[in-house]
Each structure stands twice: as C-alpha cells, then as structure tokens.
Amino acid sequence: MKKLILGTAALALSAGMGLAQDVVRMGTEGAYPPFNFINDNGQVDGFERELGDKLCEIAQLDCQWVTNEWDSIIPNLVSGNYDTIIAGMSITAERDEVIDFTQAYFPPDPSIYVGMSADIDVNSVVVAAQTGTIQASHVASTGATLVEFPTPDETIAAIRNGEADAALADKGFLEPIVTESGGELVIIGDDVMLGDGIGIGVRESDGALKARFDAAIQTVKEDGTLNGLIAKWFDGMQPKF
Structure with a gap:
C-alpha cells in the first residue's frame, strides 16, 4: 500500500536468545487512519495498533509503541530508535534493500x-x-x-x-x-495497483524477531483473527487471506 523510502532486548532477539515478554518497540506514524492514528487520549490507535498488540501477545513480546514522522521512519529503524515499523508500509524491492519485511499482514491495497x-x-x-x-x-x-x-x-x-x-x-x-x-x-x-502488500519492517540483522512475527501473523491468518480485524477497520473489506 502506501509508502517508499530501519537496545538490548532487540539484540537479544536477533541473536535468538529472546525469552517471553522481551520488550520490542513498535514504530508507527500515527497519522494514517484507519491503519494508525492518535486517538483523543493521545494513544496510538487503529488497525495496526490492535493487530500489533495481538501479534505481540501471540509472540510473547512486550510491545511498546513509538511514533515517528514518515520521512525518517526507515532511517530511525536502522539506527535503533525502535525495533519494527508497522505503519502501512508496502513491501517493495527498493525498501527490501535497506530493511527486511515479515510476510504481508494486509493485501496489496489499491x-x-x-x-x-x-x-x-x-x-x-x-x-x-x-x-x-x-x-x-x-x-x-x-x-x-x-x-x-x-x-x-x-x-x-x-x-x-x-x-x-x-x-x-x-x-x-x-x-x-x-x-x-x-x-x-x-x-x-x-x-x-502498487506494491506487494503491507508487512512489518525490521532491521536485516533481526532475523529471529522477524521469525517470531512471521509465525504470529500466520497464526492470525489461519484462525481468522486477521480477516476479522481488516473487516472491522476497513468497512467490511474481505481480504483473501
């Protein structure tokens, strides 16, 4: 969909040593409803907040939400200001040269x-x-x-x-x-039609973290949770997951 032109806990995860309830900082924009936005209480809200919290629960991660302006969201992931990007970011070959992506949690959006x-x-x-x-x-x-x-x-x-x-x-x-x-x-x-669907961006060195989120995304696809969240936030949209 949208976009172009990623800690001790994160390093432990990338080394495959993470335990239950590792802290992972979830980077988002907070300005792209219904994917992500800031609600009246000043909290990150939207489809990706609800999905991200569910994925963290499945992956046994303690996820903390961080907002960042879009134009620097990839550089600040790479520099370690947070550990993931979950911000309506389309998977593209150009971005994949800089960061890595999980499997798509949202189909290619027109x-x-x-x-x-x-x-x-x-x-x-x-x-x-x-x-x-x-x-x-x-x-x-x-x-x-x-x-x-x-x-x-x-x-x-x-x-x-x-x-x-x-x-x-x-x-x-x-x-x-x-x-x-x-x-x-x-x-x-x-x-x-642009892009190859939306995925979670991670640093290329964080393969273990990517694997945990990949497994969690597969779980919500298979049990129907993901389709339900998409229908909820996107006016009844029925994806082909």
Missing part, C-alpha cells in the same frame, strides 16, 4: 486519485503525494507534476487550497475522506 473533478487528466496536472511513498514514485513516473508533503492530510489540503489538482494515496485512506466531503472531492479514474 491506490486512487482524488480531486475536485472526475474529468482531470492525472497524467498532465499537479498531483500531490506523501513524501517517500510508492504513490510519490508512481506520480514521478508519469507526465504529472509531483508535489510532495510530509503528511497525507497535507495532500488533501493542497487540493482544497489550489496547490494541487489531485492527490494519490491508498484507497483505504482516501475513500472515507471522499465520503465525508459531501461531494467536494471525487475519485478520479480506476484503482492503481
């Missing part, structure tokens, strides 16, 4: 263009996208003029204030915004 008119030619206008995302890379590969913003909300603001003619982001993020706009915003054209 991206969509949104603007104030359905008649816009998105290949020849100004299109907004969040910095460092797969959507930004896609726009850059077309004939459109790309303008990048630090947060997804700013891409919508750019349409409304005239800085951009359209925005490209995950369908799961944009559809509710279009619905709530009361006709001000519309979807332009067909779905755009």
Whole structure:
C-alpha cells in the first residue's frame, strides 16, 4: 500500500536468545487512519495498533509503541530508535534493500486519485503525494507534476487550497475522506495497483524477531483473527487471506 523510502532486548532477539515478554518497540506514524492514528487520549490507535498488540501477545513480546514522522521512519529503524515499523508500509524491492519485511499482514491495497473533478487528466496536472511513498514514485513516473508533503492530510489540503489538482494515496485512506466531503472531492479514474502488500519492517540483522512475527501473523491468518480485524477497520473489506 502506501509508502517508499530501519537496545538490548532487540539484540537479544536477533541473536535468538529472546525469552517471553522481551520488550520490542513498535514504530508507527500515527497519522494514517484507519491503519494508525492518535486517538483523543493521545494513544496510538487503529488497525495496526490492535493487530500489533495481538501479534505481540501471540509472540510473547512486550510491545511498546513509538511514533515517528514518515520521512525518517526507515532511517530511525536502522539506527535503533525502535525495533519494527508497522505503519502501512508496502513491501517493495527498493525498501527490501535497506530493511527486511515479515510476510504481508494486509493485501496489496489499491491506490486512487482524488480531486475536485472526475474529468482531470492525472497524467498532465499537479498531483500531490506523501513524501517517500510508492504513490510519490508512481506520480514521478508519469507526465504529472509531483508535489510532495510530509503528511497525507497535507495532500488533501493542497487540493482544497489550489496547490494541487489531485492527490494519490491508498484507497483505504482516501475513500472515507471522499465520503465525508459531501461531494467536494471525487475519485478520479480506476484503482492503481502498487506494491506487494503491507508487512512489518525490521532491521536485516533481526532475523529471529522477524521469525517470531512471521509465525504470529500466520497464526492470525489461519484462525481468522486477521480477516476479522481488516473487516472491522476497513468497512467490511474481505481480504483473501
């Protein structure tokens, strides 16, 4: 889906020495509902918070949630500021050269263009996208003029204030915004398929931690928990897990 351009407890895990209730810091953006957001109590919330807590319970990990701005989320994983990225991050070959990924916990999510008119030619206008995302890379590969913003909300603001003619982001993020706009915003054209699904990012040295999360993800796929959470947070969406 979205995005482009990862401790003692973490080192113990990567060495295969982790015991039950190891502390693992879960890095997320906190600004991409319904995947992740900050609720009225100032806590990380959303699909990935609920899923992450369940995975930690299965893997016998004590997970602590950390927020980080999107444009530096991979560098700060690599430098050890947290131990995972669970932030709506699409698995791509480019990212996989820098960090490692678990198996996907969310299928490839269509991206969509949104603007104030359905008649816009998105290949020849100004299109907004969040910095460092797969959507930004896609726009850059077309004939459109790309303008990048630090947060997804700013891409919508750019349409409304005239800085951009359209925005490209995950369908799961944009559809509710279009619905709530009361006709001000519309979807332009067909779905755009990008990325290979969403996974948890870990440092390449943390193979044991990756294995624990892979096993936990497989468990929630097989017992139906994952499908239930996706349906809950994404308006009844029924993935093919």
